[in-house]
Amino acid sequence: MEENDRYQLKQVCVQNPIFGPRNLGHYWGSMKDFVNNQNKFESFLIIDDIMAILMNPKEAEAIKNRTYFVVQDFINCGYDVEKNHIILTSSYMPYIMELITLYANFIDFKYCNYLYENSFLGGLKSYQREELGLNLYASVFELLYPQLGMPAISFALEVELFQGGEEIIGYTYIMNNIKNNLKKVYNDYNYPPIYEPARNGYVLGLDGEYMFQHNSIFLSEDEDSIAEKIEKIETEKVIEDWLISLGHKDLLNFYSTNNDFVYLKNFLKDLLIDELRPFRENQLMLDDLDRVIINDYEFIKAQFQGHIDLLKRKVYKM
Known part of the structure; x- marks a missing residue:
């Protein structure tokens, strides 16, 4: 076969x-x-x-x-x-x-x-x-x-x-x-x-609008840049959207973005930096x-x- x-x-x-x-x-x-x-x-x-x-x-x-x-x-x-x-x-x-x-x-x-x-x-x-x-x-x-x-x-x-x-x-x-x-x-x-x-047919960008080049994070982006961009996110909906995309919808049931925005943002940084590690480290x-x-x-x-x-x-x- x-x-x-x-x-x-x-x-x-x-x-x-x-x-x-x-x-x-x-x-x-x-x-x-x-x-x-x-x-x-x-x-x-x-x-x-x-x-x-x-x-x-x-x-x-x-x-x-x-x-x-x-x-x-x-x-x-x-x-x-x-x-x-x-x-x-x-x-x-x-x-x-x-x-x-x-x-x-x-x-x-x-x-x-x-x-x-x-x-x-x-x-x-x-x-x-x-x-x-x-x-x-x-x-x-x-x-x-x-x-x-x-x-x-x-x-x-x-x-x-x-x-x-x-x-x-x-x-x-x-x-x-x-x-x-x-x-x-x-x-x-x-x-x-x-x-x-x-x-996820529609992914929110850093500014809460549809993600395009100017408001995105690239997969091969370095850790510092990823952390800096996430730190500047002001829209709670973006944090929610990205955590759900990462498979952590359950987390939002325990933490409200209104009350725990900073915590969830830091949690998102760690998740995303780890998720995108292969894109940064494997250069063909x-x-x-x-x-x-x-x-x-x-x-x-x-x-x-x-x-x-x-x-x-x-x-x-x-």
Whole structure:
């Protein structure tokens, strides 16, 4: 029996490396649940550097380097790269483009355009596009890839679970739309991946707002910086949210943040510093990270090509 025969289902987790090192929002919003489930499901970590470069072409070279931080943080989170898979989208550009071209026949242009107009890229002002290095008007690739890239990849990998934070829920609607349109062409209907919500889809930042780069703690941050940032937290709700995320909801039943705010804040410091220790102490060499990234290349390439051939035979009678 092959190693992967023990799995019954496949799960995929998508990460955009545009900002590099992962923070607590990524950790509690997708990483931890994904890694915890890796022994139950065959797991595919997709690092979408194509999307990152598409969003900010001026930072293309830096984004390539930031990809290493994402890989390292997942390994330090416990992701077993020997048993599971890492896919860097730029490594499979020809196959992904062919998949998108094939599936583009099964999504309405107006629907695709509507999705784009309500996306981050579609909402940019002209001066913002210029700052990011984008043309004044969207390219065809900019219109298609954000909507069809991940659905096409997920179909090709034949995954059943699409895991992650709230920002990726939209992909499930696109995949349903494509599958329903495909059904009109032939009767063999395979259900699209099911969205598997993370335990913490919405993580509060240091200021009590949604966690982003400016109000976060990074997983590889040093102890002094972690302690200093937690010390400056003024919102009780943040302390509650983080303690619950760390699995200490019971503690809040005994201590009120109104009366024991300082104690709970100090307790949180100790917990978080200890929890994030592997991210600070385990620094991998670039050669090791390169090896991990290319380790599955032939396997993934075969998966993509096999699905392309299948789709051509079934739908296009080629």
